[in-house]
Amino acid sequence: MTPHGTLRAVDGGSATRRRGGGGRMLGLGVRLAVSGGREALVRLVVLAVAVGLGVGLLLIAVAGINAVKAQNDRYAWLDTAGSPQSHKPGARSAGVHHKSPPTASASRAVTWLLVTTDEFGRQDITRVDLAVTGPSSPVPPGIPADPGPGQYYVSPALAPLLSAAPANELADRYPGTQAGVIGKAGLPSPGILLIVIGHARAQLSGTPGVTRVTAFNTTPLFSCGTSCAGHYGISASSMDLVLCVIALALLAPVLIFIGTATRLSAARREQRFAALRLVGATRRQISALSAVESTVAAAAGVVVGFGLFFALRDPMAAIPFTGAPFYPSDLSLTVPDILMVVIGVPALAVAAARLALHRVRISPLGATRRVTPKPPRWWRVIPLAAGIAELGFFVVYGPPATISGQAKAFTSGGALLIIGLMTAGPWLTMAGARALAGRTSSPSGLIAARRLADDPRGAFRAISGLVLALFITTVAVTLATTENAKTPIDWVGPGASGVLIQDFTENVPVLANGRPEPRYLSEIAPSAVPVRQLRQIDGVQGIVEVHDEPNLQIPASIFGSSMQAGVVSCAQLAEIPGYGRCPAGAVTAAFPASLFRDLYLSGYHVNQSLAKVTWPVATVTAAQLAALPLDSLNVATNGSTSAIEQARTVLDNAYPFLQAPRTLGDKSSAAQIEGYEQLFNVVILASLVIAGCALAAGVVGGLADRKRPFSLLRLTGARLAMLRRVVTLETAVPLLATAAVSIGIGFAASAMYASAQLHHPLVAPGTAYYVLTTAGIVAALAILVGTFPLLARITDPEVARNE
Numbered sequence: 001m002t003p004h005g006t007l008r009a010v011d012g013g014s015a016t017r018r019r020g021g022g023g024r025m026l027g028l029g030v031r032l033a034v035s036g037g038r039e040a041l042v043r044l045v046v047l048a049v050a051v052g053l054g055v056g057l058l059l060i061a062v063a064g065i066n067a068v069k070a071q072n073d074r075y076a077w078l079d080t081a082g083s084p085q086s087h088k089p090g091a092r093s094a095g096v097h098h099k100s101p102p103t104a105s106a107s108r109a110v111t112w113l114l115v116t117t118d119e120f121g122r123q124d125i126t127r128v129d130l131a132v133t134g135p136s137s138p139v140p141p142g143i144p145a146d147p148g149p150g151q152y153y154v155s156p157a158l159a160p161l162l163s164a165a166p167a168n169e170l171a172d173r174y175p176g177t178q179a180g181v182i183g184k185a186g187l188p189s190p191g192i193l194l195i196v197i198g199h200a201r202a203q204l205s206g207t208p209g210v211t212r213v214t215a216f217n218t219t220p221l222f223s224c225g226t227s228c229a230g231h232y233g234i235s236a237s238s239m240d241l242v243l244c245v246i247a248l249a250l251l252a253p254v255l256i257f258i259g260t261a262t263r264l265s266a267a268r269r270e271q272r273f274a275a276l277r278l279v280g281a282t283r284r285q286i287s288a289l290s291a292v293e294s295t296v297a298a299a300a301g302v303v304v305g306f307g308l309f310f311a312l313r314d315p316m317a318a319i320p321f322t323g324a325p326f327y328p329s330d331l332s333l334t335v336p337d338i339l340m341v342v343i344g345v346p347a348l349a350v351a352a353a354r355l356a357l358h359r360v361r362i363s364p365l366g367a368t369r370r371v372t373p374k375p376p377r378w379w380r381v382i383p384l385a386a387g388i389a390e391l392g393f394f395v396v397y398g399p400p401a402t403i404s405g406q407a408k409a410f411t412s413g414g415a416l417l418i419i420g421l422m423t424a425g426p427w428l429t430m431a432g433a434r435a436l437a438g439r440t441s442s443p444s445g446l447i448a449a450r451r452l453a454d455d456p457r458g459a460f461r462a463i464s465g466l467v468l469a470l471f472i473t474t475v476a477v478t479l480a481t482t483e484n485a486k487t488p489i490d491w492v493g494p495g496a497s498g499v500l501i502q503d504f505t506e507n508v509p510v511l512a513n514g515r516p517e518p519r520y521l522s523e524i525a526p527s528a529v530p531v532r533q534l535r536q537i538d539g540v541q542g543i544v545e546v547h548d549e550p551n552l553q554i555p556a557s558i559f560g561s562s563m564q565a566g567v568v569s570c571a572q573l574a575e576i577p578g579y580g581r582c583p584a585g586a587v588t589a590a591f592p593a594s595l596f597r598d599l600y601l602s603g604y605h606v607n608q609s610l611a612k613v614t615w616p617v618a619t620v621t622a623a624q625l626a627a628l629p630l631d632s633l634n635v636a637t638n639g640s641t642s643a644i645e646q647a648r649t650v651l652d653n654a655y656p657f658l659q660a661p662r663t664l665g666d667k668s669s670a671a672q673i674e675g676y677e678q679l680f681n682v683v684i685l686a687s688l689v690i691a692g693c694a695l696a697a698g699v700v701g702g703l704a705d706r707k708r709p710f711s712l713l714r715l716t717g718a719r720l721a722m723l724r725r726v727v728t729l730e731t732a733v734p735l736l737a738t739a740a741v742s743i744g745i746g747f748a749a750s751a752m753y754a755s756a757q758l759h760h761p762l763v764a765p766g767t768a769y770y771v772l773t774t775a776g777i778v779a780a781l782a783i784l785v786g787t788f789p790l791l792a793r794i795t796d797p798e799v800a801r802n803e
Contacts, residue, residue: 047297054254055305067330074188076217109134113213118660125193131204142186147198150176155194169645173652189324256465257694298346376427384420391752429456432737448729462698465691474746482763498639502661539643542575542636547628565590566631580613589615707794
């Protein structure tokens, strides 16, 4: 734009004060945004891409929150027995239900319902056993009619699995014939393994934990707080928190990208805006002009963002970060969601852009009155130190007792670390510049060190997105690796990973003191254990029966606190060496009751390997032991899938209405952890891509702003190779220094969180993490090398003559 055109547009700074002046400023802002030459067009495109990434990722996060609710709605029928009225006080975590929710008249025929979880090959199978009492009994969604005795319906994902797996490993658990396939209305997820089995009324009505149902739930009975209704579904509040944190983790690099892109050709824009101030434009008018440019880019970015959302919706729906994938239609948006994103993200983009160009509002000569800014001070590391100190406090004194308190505590600590990295970055950059100046005597090193020392904030700004991405990557990968490694095998030893545990207390009603009602346990007689069938399986190596004895306790010296004990036969205990041993000459010994649940899920800490533990003697004779009810049954196998699944089939047939037996290597949250890992991978890759774009924009912007001094250096005899070394050192020194600190802080924070919250030492990530971080740094340096052709072009001597 010519100066005369500018003067006419501003009209002496007074036109916008008259009626219609605002429209002129708006028109001028649009002209500057779209008709300002190649530089303006590049800046507009880069800003639109940045905002598009932010909008697309935020839409996916918001749609994910809606998808969790939609999935919970389809889980609701499985939680029909999970109403608050039917949950007895003192019940264990699996949930025991006795009353039906008052959803229909008593005259209507009822359905006896029992929902449990089976397992095959580390995949959960939701098992629904039901028995009808008449033709008007309620029918579960997704099937045309209730299955009769000897019939069952299966989900589309389970049907081929039943056919492909050996019958004695899976299909024999469900005798009868398949009546059909369950439709979408009854499937919480497209990949769920679900079976609905029909029984005779007399067979099911007296089973512990069964519920009389007069109508199936169509919506969750109550909102999830710290836990969900019944046993199925996901905690919507917890998942909302996870998705919000992920959205913020993605938006932070995006906003950095927007700020960096806004500064493209910042020097030239500041001169232009200062010229407008000199001819009479007010600060408000200059702010309006910069806001209009950013708003045009933001509007284009919103369109790009919606296109990105619809392109990524199907692959994102396949990520099982709740433990099960979504239907693509679950990832939906409401009108308030759309308005929030359409208005909110551009507003943030405008705010970031105005903050990035705040210097032009100093005075009409603000762009020419340049002085070296004060160097960053040591206080910038205080937020970083405060975040480390907060996490360290929880390591020493333990986290808050409540889940909400823990969420607030660790969220605030993580926020302090992120803020600390951003505030400490310029100080670390300055420290790196001083180290470079003290160790180099080459012209390129001295020039780079001087520029870094003069403007460490600007140098760090270009790499801040990548530094934040490396921190997020480190924390996400290390915590996922640590959580995935946290199994009871830590305490029992790898040799016991194939021990299959059948817990007889999970579906059993409990007394006020938390102990199972004896009249239910007495029905599980030791004589009913299918010992002969189990020992005939190739790979079964031992059987240990744990009997219920309410008056025994495991001493605190073993687990850190006392624990309810059962009684075991010393002869049987010797068959599983990983379970420890009896004192010499003892016949029976005290042994942990419900080993899988109490030892692992309840968070007990074991001071030594169980294989080295000598259990206390129990004053119970062999004859008395045989009369005690069973608490759990432990079947040791060689760890092969065939042996484990055959033993599970035998136990399922012997105790069809109990929760399925699990091995010590199993984790009830394994699918969800795997989903989190996939989600983390998306966050990591997106963060690295955005950070790379921000780095490219920062380097290109810096070169464009310095093309005159660089071209003058070329005129005075400086070689192009020296200028390349200057640019490389200006980026590589702060990048490597702050990246090392960021990765180190990520490992330290993860280790403290793992110790305080996961009660497990940090597990080093696998090779993929090191490859990913190295690739991110190498890619950043490759982006830098990719700007060398631009450096050669803008430092041509003709540039100095034309400036």
